Structure formats: C-alpha cells, structure tokens
Amino acid sequence: MELTGAVAIVTGCTGGLGQRICRAFAENGVQVAGVYQHSKEQAEAFATEWSALGPRCVAIQADVTLPEAIQRMVGQVMAEYGRVDILVNNAAFNQTVPFKDLDGLTLDLWNKILLANLTSPFLCVKAVAGIMRAQGGGRIVNIGSIAGLAPLGSSMAYAVSKAGIIHLTRCLAVALGPEVAVNAVAPGTMMGTRMTSKLAPELIERTTKTAALQKPVERDDVARQIVEFCRSDSTTGQVLVLDSGVVYH
Secondary structure (H helix, E strand, O other): OOOOOOEEEEEOOOOHHHHHHHHHHHHOOOEEEEEEOOOHHHHHHHHHHHHOOOOOOEEEEOOOOOHHHHHHHHHHHHHHHOOOOEEEEOOOOOOOOOOOOOOOOOHHHHHHHHHHHHHHHHHHHHHHHHHHHHHOOEEEEEEOOHHHOOOOOOOHHHHHHHHHHHHHHHHHHHHHOOOEEEEEEEEOOEOOOHHHHOOOHHHHHHHHHHOOOOOOEOHHHHHHHHHHHHHOOOOOOOEEEEOOOOOOO
C-alpha cells in the first residue's frame, strides 16, 4: 500500500504505544485519526504534533466498547477524510489478578476485559470492512501480546483476550481477503505504557531477565513494524512477536 496520503484510525491514541504508532504513521505521510476516550486535551495536543510532520491529523473521542460510538467515530473519519485505509486496534484494558486467584477474577471483570480487548476490535473491524472493500483495499493491524501465546501476564482474562485477538486476526485475514490484509503484533514488556504500569515490579524484572536480549521492548520498534505491515502488499494473517526473546513462536 502507498502510505503517503492514506488515512489511519488508531484507537487508544494517547497511550504509551498508541502515541508512537500515530507518530510513526505521520512520519510516513499517513493522515491519522487518533481515537481517545477521556484525554481530550492530550489527544488534541498530540494531533497538532503529528500534523506538524506533514499529514493532516485529528483527535476523535469515542468509547470503542459501544457499537453506536464506533459507528459515530467512523462517520466522523469519513466526514473528515472521505476514506479509511488503515485500522489499528490498539485500545485495551486490564486489571491485575493472579492466575491462581480464580475468585478474584469476577464475571464482571472477565466480561469487561474481553469486551475491551476482543469484542471491541471485532466491532471496529466490522465498522470499516465495508468501506475498505468498496475502496478496493485496506489494512488492519491488531495489537496482541505474548500473553496470548503463553500463560503469562497480569490476569488470565487478559491472556485469553489476547489469544483471542491473535486467532481473530487469522480468521479476519480469511474473511476480508483479497481486498483487506489483516495482521497482528504481539509485544512483550514495554516500558512507558499503562499496561506495564499496572504490573508488579518483580514481574517486569523477571520477564526482562529471562529475555534473550535482557531488555524491555522498544515501543518505536513495535510502531515501525505496524507501519511495515501496512506497507506490505503480500502479508496477511501473520502475528509478529516482538518481546526481546521470551516466547519463541
């Protein structure tokens, strides 16, 4: 795909990774619609910063766990740009519950995590799929986690949701081809993200020490790989692990 002038929707745009994804797109000439839920001033400041790199970027408020908010979000993007070329499902939610604490993982919390991390991305894809097909092409990138490839992470529900998003990626690649390519990244521990800030320090240290490269994952590395997935014309249904060498997949 030619990236210059393309339009990307990136959910969770004010998060530690989301910011870097949006900036990486802007650096490659992509017009970015950064989607936020609460941080209006921060999101608008970021959009101004990304626009200064050349492409026209905007901040759009939406709670992407609500179907009507997703439709409104896509409608705003279409009104602003007239097209949608890229969707990055980056927004997510988690709350730490040790795997052995089954009673602590309540049904309400399980449902909240699965809604935010698996159902919401599916609904976002459904909202843009018809547009992309009508345009004759599009790119979707889902944000997974190594917790979706091994029983790791800060809660069982989070791990299951990320396993789900990885397999959803493969299923969507079949469902949306040949017009739309769908891929995913599965990062390991990244410093400077809301998800990592919720992890116990000893878990972060242990994961870092067991990694082959013995260091956390660089957010900009993940962002650059997402851009390359969107640039590629022959890659779909793939899950790229970026974890400094923890899970070999």
